[in-house]
Each structure stands twice: as structure tokens, then as C-alpha cells.
Amino acid sequence: MKTKRQEELINSFLSELEEPLKPIYRELILYLSEIGYNPHKQRSYIVFKHTLHNKQIAKIGINIYKPHNPFFALRFSACRDYSQRFADIVREAVAKQPYAEPNCIAGVCDYCAGTADSHVYTHIFDNGEIRFLCGSGALEISDIAAGDIAEIKQLIKEEHTYLLKHQAGIEWN
Numbered sequence: 001m002k003t004k005r006q007e008e009l010i011n012s013f014l015s016e017l018e019e020p021l022k023p024i025y026r027e028l029i030l031y032l033s034e035i036g037y038n039p040h041k042q043r044s045y046i047v048f049k050h051t052l053h054n055k056q057i058a059k060i061g062i063n064i065y066k067p068h069n070p071f072f073a074l075r076f077s078a079c080r081d082y083s084q085r086f087a088d089i090v091r092e093a094v095a096k097q098p099y100a101e102p103n104c105i106a107g108v109c110d111y112c113a114g115t116a117d118s119h120v121y122t123h124i125f126d127n128g129e130i131r132f133l134c135g136s137g138a139l140e141i142s143d144i145a146a147g148d149i150a151e152i153k154q155l156i157k158e159e160h161t162y163l164l165k166h167q168a169g170i171e172w173n
Contacts, residue, residue, distance in 0.1 A: 006039050013046060016062050017070055024146055025060065025070060031153050032058055035160055045071075050160070053167035057159055059138050072144050076155040077135025078119050078162035083151055087123070089139050094123045094131040102134040112136055113166035 010029055014022050029039070037048035037057055045061030059073040076086065103109035104116040112119045112135055119135040141152070164170040 002033070002038050009039055009041055009046060013060060013062070013070075016068060018068055021070060021144075024144055024149060025072070027149055028058075028072065028144075028152060028156075029060070031156065035156070037160075050163065052170065053163050055136070055163050055167055056138060057156065057163065071140055071142070072152075073138035073140045074152065074155060074159075075136070075138040076159050077121050077133075077137075078114075079155050079158045082155060085148070086141075086151070086155070089141060090121045090133070091123045091125075093139050094121060094133045095125075099131060102132050104134065105132050109134075114162070119162065119166070 014026060014029075017025060032048045033039075036050050036052070038051070039046045039048055042059075044064065045059050047056045048058040048060075049056050055075075057075045059071075061071055063069040063071055076082065079086075102116070102120055104112060104120060107116070116132075121133040121135055121139070122130065124130050141148070144152070161172050164172045
């Protein structure tokens with residue numbers, strides 16, 4: 001963590017977790033911090049933004065309806081190679097009704113840099129219908145387990161590389 005206040009914020013969050021979840025969340029938080037994403041309190045949750053592009057990549061918090069039940073949401077819209085678990089998360093997000101195509105697909109939004117197809121969540125349904133979801137949002141990853149950490153870190157790295165390149169003009173590997 002960068003500051004004492006940020007460290008206190010994270011320690012307060014971790015203190016709310018059951019023991020098996022603490023090391024999982026701690027590892028993800030430390031990875032985000034290592035690559036420059038600093039935690040900030042926003043409403044009832046903690047968001048992680050980078051100073052070079054000021055875009056949110058992750059969000060954590062405690063589900064207010066289920067005490068001690070944390071949530072982790074990740075922006076991974078620029079990623080294209082992920083497991084079925086993450087494909088299902090995208091499918092569920094784009095399947096929500098009512099469906100409205102994101103403005104960037106129509107070319108009327110400039111919030112995210114890069115071509116729309118490079119930063120929107122996309123799902124092709126069995127009937128051939130293609131749906132998109134704005135890529136600026138983080139999608140909740142439920143029931144995170146230790147086995148998810150490697151893939152989540154890879155998705156963070158890919159999204160971070162995209163954001164640095166397209167939002168900050170910096171090449172990073």
C-alpha cells in the first residue's frame with residue numbers, strides 16, 4: 001500500500017473476512033498495488049484506480065445483505081482469452097434485460113480509448129445473437145477461490161496493459 005490510510009482501509013476490509021478468504025483477497029490486493037492500483041473508499045466499497053489513467057480496474061467490498069461475504073469485481077473487457085468461468089460471467093452480464101447496445105458500438109461514446117471491439121464485453125449466444133456490454137464496468141466474480149488467483153492476475157495484467165496503452169499512451173509488458 002502507498003499510504004497509511006490505504007493500508008488501514010485494506011486491513012479493515014480484510015478483518016471482515018472469514019479466514020479462508022483473507023489470503024486470497026490479500027494476494028489480489030497486493031498484486032493490484034504492485035502494478036500501481038491504489039485503493040480508495042467509494043461509497044460502501046473500495047475501488048482500485050491507477051494514477052496514470054484514473055480508470056477503475058477492480059472493486060471490492062462486503063455484501064450488505066450477507067455479512068462477512070465479500071465481493072470482487074474486475075474490469076476485464078479488453079481481455080479475449082479466458083476460461084469458461086469468465087465467459088459465463090460475461091454471458092450473464094450481457095443477458096440482463098432490458099438490453100441496450102453500448103454507445104461505443106454506435107461510435108457515440110469516447111469514454112474508453114481504442115476501438116469499441118477492443119474494449120467491450122462480447123457474447124455470442126447459441127442462436128447467433130451477439131450482445132455487447134460497455135467495457136468500462138467491472139463485473140462481479142462470485143465465490144473466488146485460491147484456484148482463481150492465477151487467472152484473475154492474468155486478466156488484471158492484460159487489462160492494465162490495455163489501459164496503459166490506450167488511456168495513458170504507455171507501452172507496458
